[in-house]
Each structure stands twice: as structure tokens, then as C-alpha cells.
Amino acid sequence: MNDVTLIILYAVIAIAVVGTVAILLLKGRKTPPGTYTTTRDANDQAPAAGQAGTDVLEAPPERPVPSAEEPGATDVEVADDLAGLETVAVETPAPVQGRLARLRARLVKSNNALGKGLLALLSRDNIDEDVWDEIEETLLMADLGTEPTMELVDALRERVKVEGSRDPEHVKAMLREELVKLVDPGMDRSLAVDRHPDRPAVVMVVGVNGVGKTTTVGKLARVLVAEDKDVLLGAADTFRAAAAEQLATWGQRVGVPTVKSDVDGADPASVAFEAVKAGIDQEVDVVMVDTAGRLQNKVGLMDELGKVKRVIEKQATVDEVLLVLDATTGQNGLNQAKVFSEVVNITGIVLTKLDGTAKGGIVVAIQRSLGVPVKLIGLGEGADDLAPFEADGFVDALLN
Numbered sequence: 001m002n003d004v005t006l007i008i009l010y011a012v013i014a015i016a017v018v019g020t021v022a023i024l025l026l027k028g029r030k031t032p033p034g035t036y037t038t039t040r041d042a043n044d045q046a047p048a049a050g051q052a053g054t055d056v057l058e059a060p061p062e063r064p065v066p067s068a069e070e071p072g073a074t075d076v077e078v079a080d081d082l083a084g085l086e087t088v089a090v091e092t093p094a095p096v097q098g099r100l101a102r103l104r105a106r107l108v109k110s111n112n113a114l115g116k117g118l119l120a121l122l123s124r125d126n127i128d129e130d131v132w133d134e135i136e137e138t139l140l141m142a143d144l145g146t147e148p149t150m151e152l153v154d155a156l157r158e159r160v161k162v163e164g165s166r167d168p169e170h171v172k173a174m175l176r177e178e179l180v181k182l183v184d185p186g187m188d189r190s191l192a193v194d195r196h197p198d199r200p201a202v203v204m205v206v207g208v209n210g211v212g213k214t215t216t217v218g219k220l221a222r223v224l225v226a227e228d229k230d231v232l233l234g235a236a237d238t239f240r241a242a243a244a245e246q247l248a249t250w251g252q253r254v255g256v257p258t259v260k261s262d263v264d265g266a267d268p269a270s271v272a273f274e275a276v277k278a279g280i281d282q283e284v285d286v287v288m289v290d291t292a293g294r295l296q297n298k299v300g301l302m303d304e305l306g307k308v309k310r311v312i313e314k315q316a317t318v319d320e321v322l323l324v325l326d327a328t329t330g331q332n333g334l335n336q337a338k339v340f341s342e343v344v345n346i347t348g349i350v351l352t353k354l355d356g357t358a359k360g361g362i363v364v365a366i367q368r369s370l371g372v373p374v375k376l377i378g379l380g381e382g383a384d385d386l387a388p389f390e391a392d393g394f395v396d397a398l399l400n
């Protein structure tokens with residue numbers, strides 16, 4: 001081999017090496033670790049042009065453990081590099097015990113007229129037909145529903161006839177008793193959030209957009225964290241990318257990971273599947289799946305929610321299906337509840353925005369029409385303004 005041939009050979013090798021390195025650098029990692037591809041069905045809505053992409057499994061931030069040097073330290077920075085979210089300080093949610101009592105002022109403020117109005121009417125010297133009509137009207141205005149209103153009025157009529165009225169304390173006790181009966185303290189309002197021996201409990205949260213669904217999932221995650229549970233969230237409301245971000249931010253605030261897609265319109269069932277899979281792999285106690293709910297197309301909604309549930313059930317049971325309803329929407333809420341109950345077996349109701357309405361009677365109307373208990377109530381926009389529902393505490397708040 002002469003010198004010229006050798007130089008050419010070296011040059012070719014050098015170009016080949018540089019070229020290979022350049023190609024590798026340019027190509028980089030196509031997808032981060034934990035990546036999965038969508039399992040979109042042929043009949044699913046296709047993502048909008050330019051939005052095709054890969055679903056990303058978000059890395060779970062570690063739940064911080066206070067170090068021995070910092071006993072009781074709670075505000076710890078959590079790295080969340082893969083999530084692409086800003087690093088935030090992890091908060092300690094308020095304890096769940098006694099929450100309704102703490103938030104009672106909100107209920108009292110909005111439903112004061114109901115309790116006070118009823119007490120005033122029942123304390124009159126002479127309760128004639130006009131007064132009974134007014135009582136009936138007050139109850140209907142509070143969205144109690146026709147049947148429960150008639151039942152309550154009949155029960156009160158009977159008691160006033162037998163026991164008399166006027167003494168304010170006696171009237172209050174009587175009204176309290178009858179209202180508590182209607183709200184039904186015997187219903188099982190516990191949440192099915194206990195881990196199974198081999199897999200997490202799975203909670204699906206459904207409801208139309210705007211009722212406070214994502215906010216409720218976030219608040220409920222805090223409730224569970226306050227009860228010392230390991231939680232994982234699944235952002236299966238893929239209709240709007242911002243909804244997934246919103247959920248991930250809620251989770252991040254309490255050190256809870258979120259499985260989400262970075263693609264608008266990705267297959268919700270696929271995200272739900274991956275969330276449950278991650279929950280099983282990571283041995284968490286509870287996986288909570290947020291879903292989309294657009295009622296414009298009832299058939300589409302049925303298909304989508306049904307599919308999400310079926311796909312989850314390939315790996316785990318859905319232990320709790322919570323329907324979130326906005327208390328301020330009255331009859332509309334009841335109609336929504338009926339549509340959802342045709343699609344999925346609802347096991348509990350979360351009634352939000354009870355702080356902003358005088359229509360507390362909706363609790364009774366909804367329980368009656370669905371035969372499903374109200375398990376949680378939303379009493380404000382604050383992170384810990386979600387309380388377990390209790391019949392006695394609720395009625396006390398209405399009457400004080």
C-alpha cells in the first residue's frame with residue numbers, strides 16, 4: 001500500500017466515524033424511559049393533525065421522608081425532571097378528621113335561609129294550611145325534590161298534631177330528626193380505597209366537564225395522602241392537555257405521581273391501563289383515574305367510559321366509581337347522574353360547590369334518584385375544602 005492509498009483509507013475511516021457519531025447525536029433518544037405507545041382502536045377519534053405523538057409515562061417523584069436531622073420537616077423539594085413540571089414544595093394536607101365541622105361555616109352561610117326559614121315557620125303560634133304551603137315551597141326551593149318534600153311535610157304535620165310546636169328547641173329537634181332520616185345516616189359512605197393483597201384499589205372519577213372533577217381528584221389525593229396512603233393518578237381526561245397538567249400539578253403538590261399522555265385526544269383507555277399497570281408495578285395503595293365527560297354525544301360517552309372501565313378490568317377491579325356533580329346545577333345534575341348511571345355502576349357521589357348554593361336539599365334528591373350515597377362534598381376552591389359527608393353534621397349545619 002503506498003502513502004496516497006493509506007491517506008485515502010484514513011480519511012474514509014475518519015469520515016465514517018465522525019458521520020456515525022453525528023447521526024447518533026442528532027437522533028438522540030426518541031422516547032424517554034417508561035414510554036408506551038397508544039393502543040388507539042380503529043374506531044377511536046384520531047388525534048388532530050400535527051398532534052400525533054407518543055404517550056409518556058411520567059416519572060413518579062419520591063414521597064419525601066423527613067430526615068433524622070429535621071424531625072417533622074414537611075416542605076421538601078421534589079425533583080420531577082422527566083415530568084417536565086416545575087419542582088414544587090410538597091405540602092402536608094390538612095387532616096381529614098373533623099373536616100366537615102371545620103368547613104361547616106361555608107354550609108351555614110349558603111344554606112342559612114333554609115334552616116332559619118323552616119324553624120321560623122314551624123315555630124308560629126298557628127300553623128295553618130298557608131304555613132304548610134310555605135314550608136313545602138321552602139323545601140322545594142332547596143332542591144329537596146317533590147317526593148322527599150311531601151314525605152317530610154307529612155311527617156312534620158303528624159308530629160305537630162301529636163306533639164305540638166312553638167317551643168323553638170323542640171321544633172328544632174323535631175325538624176332535625178326528620179331531616180336526618182331523609183339524608184339517611186344508615187348508608188355506607190366509606191370509600192373503597194383499601195389495597196388488595198396483590199394490587200391497588202382503583203377509583204374511577206366521572207362527571208361532565210366543569211363540575212370540578214379534576215379538582216376533586218386532586219383534593220381526594222390529598223385526603224388519601226393525609227391517611228398515609230400511597231397514591232398514583234391517571235389522567236385519562238385526554239380531551240384537553242391542560243387537564244392532565246392540572247392533575248399532575250395537584251399530584252405533585254403532595255408527592256403523588258401522575259401517568260398522563262402528552263397528546264391531546266390520546267386514547268383515554270390506554271392512559272387508564274398504563275396508570276393501573278404503573279400502580280401495580282409500584283405497589284401503591286390506590287390508583288385514581290380522572291376521565292373526560294362530554295355529554296354532547298351520549299353514545300360516544302358511553303363507549304368511552306365503558307371502554308376505560310373494561311380496559312382497567314383487564315388488570316384490576318374498579319373498586320369505586322365516583323360521580324362528581326355540581327350542586328348549583330339542580331335538576332340538570334340529576335339528569336347527568338342518570339346518564340352516567342346507565343354507563344357505569346356508580347358507587348358514590350361527590351357533590352361539589354355546596355359552598356355556593358342554598359340548595360343543600362339536592363343531597364337527598366340525588367341519593368333518592370340514584371340509590372347511591374353522597375360520600376364527599378366540596379365546600380370551596382381551597383386544596384383541602386373537600387369533606388367526607390356525614391348526615392348528622394350536614395343537617396346540623398343546615399339548622400344552625
Ligand SMILES: Nc1nc2c(ncn2[C@@H]2O[C@H](COP(=O)(O)OP(=O)(O)OP(=O)(O)O)[C@@H](O)[C@H]2O)c(=O)[nH]1
Binds near residue numbers: 207352
Ligand atoms: N366554590 C367551589 N368551587 C369549586 C369546588 N370544586 C371545584 N371548584 C371549582 O370549579 C372549577 C372547575 O373545576 P375543574 O376541576 O377544572 O372541573 P372539571 O370537571 O375537571 O373540568 P374539565 O377539566 O374541563 O373536565 C374550578 O374553578 C374549581 O376551583 C367547590 O367545592 N367549591
